[in-house]
Amino acid sequence: MADAGFLPHILMEIAGHRLITTTQRYFHPDVLRILEAGQALTHHLEKLQRGGQITRR
Numbered sequence: 001m002a003d004a005g006f007l008p009h010i011l012m013e014i015a016g017h018r019l020i021t022t023t024q025r026y027f028h029p030d031v032l033r034i035l036e037a038g039q040a041l042t043h044h045l046e047k048l049q050r051g052g053q054i055t056r057r
Contacts, residue, residue, distance in 0.1 A: 008027070
């Protein structure tokens, strides 16, 4: 389900885990997903920077 895009806290509820760290043990992202997440974060931060909501250090 993690590979299907479910959020960790949703999977935690479904699995009946008390701690998110238990659920995280089942997450094994592949390289492509890691790269996609990095690109999405970069795009988001650039958008915020262009809008003046954050400044570069």
